[in-house]
Amino acid sequence: MDLDAYVAEHRGEWRRLEVLSRRRKPTAAEADEMVLLYQRVATHLSVVRSRTPDPALVAELSRLVLSARAAITGAQPVDWARLPRFFVHDLPLAIYQARRWWISAAVCFLLVAAAVATWVINDPTLPQALGMSEADIESLVEHDFEAYYSEYFAPNFGLLVWTNNAWIAAQSLVAGVLLLPVAYVLWQNALSIGATAGLMIANGRADVFFGLIAPHGLLELTAIFVAAGIGLRVGWSWVVPGPVLTRGQSLAAAARQGITGAVGLVGVLAVAGLLEAFVTPSILPVLVRDAIGVLVWTAFLVYVFVLGRRAERAEAPDQSLPVAFKAR
Known part of the structure; x- marks a missing residue:
């Protein structure tokens, strides 16, 4: 796989997901788009890891996927019962x-x-x-x-x-x-x-x-x-x-x-x-x-x-x- 070509092809989706994951109150349409992009970028991360595991790119996509997941699921309350x-x-x-x-x-x-x-x-x-x-x-x-x-x-x-x-x-x-x-x-x-x-x-x-x-x-x-x-x-x-x-x-x-x-x-x-x-x-x-x-x-x-x-x-x-x- 040509890593440079792969990055050039999907960079726009990655940037869009990053923008959406930073919004505090996305609209319904933006939320749907964020879920779709999250699934795609998670797939991209899996592909990069399995075929051309570039450390810098893997770290960037991992951070992006985690940020998007947190934005989608929302902040988790502290489980005081577990203390x-x-x-x-x-x-x-x-x-x-x-x-x-x-x-x-x-x-x-x-x-x-x-x-x-x-x-x-x-x-x-x-x-x-x-x-x-x-x-x-x-x-x-x-x-x-x-x-x-x-x-x-x-x-x-x-x-x-x-x-x-x-x-x-x-x-x-x-x-x-x-x-x-x-x-x-x-x-x-x-x-x-x-x-x-x-x-x-x-x-x-x-x-x-x-x-x-x-x-x-x-x-x-x-x-x-x-x-x-x-x-x-x-x-x-x-x-x-x-x-x-x-x-x-x-x-x-x-x-x-x-x-x-x-x-x-x-x-x-x-x-x-x-x-x-x-x-x-x-x-x-x-x-x-x-x-x-x-x-x-x-x-x-x-x-x-x-x-x-x-x-x-x-x-x-x-x-x-x-x-x-x-x-x-």
Whole structure:
């Protein structure tokens, strides 16, 4: 098929459909014409996809068909009745079914961080070799680490933390398709946390480090691990799609569930941000602050594993991902 000739032949219909789909109140005749053109352009899209799948043209026609469909069917009302199902079924299921990935990510992260911290503790010359002066180390240990949690106005700090953590989680989710970038993001953060922990412990400030990290860090890091695990699961879905789905179908199925997890993590990271802004720097005793962090973290894990397992058992075979995919 001559693509240029095909485009020249049907470009007028495409432009007319675009004009009609933008009208807020089309007449009866225009509505009939829009339906007819919608059917034709959908056929054109199918022809282009099957014979000469030019990416730019496919994207243009797909956008046009979706816009026309929305104009024909009208805006769909928000289904508020589905909101409870999202929180008690869809979200915990999405996180639970990726548990092997994010638990593995957490174990690898903690092992790297612990190894770096041990190295820093046992080799006092390492920080200098990495470019840190004695003044830098003293400033971090005696002031900067602790002051970080109280130098900003709490609401502003909470928003800053939420934005930063959401960005890290988004990087992990989006980069999951390529697998290796997720490992790089986790590696960089593990090195940073491990080095800081090593410096604080080596200088007798372990109580300050863990006292400030625990209230928010348990939930915050778990959310990052979940984002990384979901991203890795999405990436692995096209590497090993299984015997049932094509690579594209497997990737689409995993990505749809990954989006559900991503939406839920926005709320989880918001809670972690509130803990970091209001609980971590508070005047409460260290044990109370740490207990609050452990309690919130435990509640999240119970939510995921109890409701997630229940949702997985309730899933009918035709509603869930293929067994070959779920087993990974």
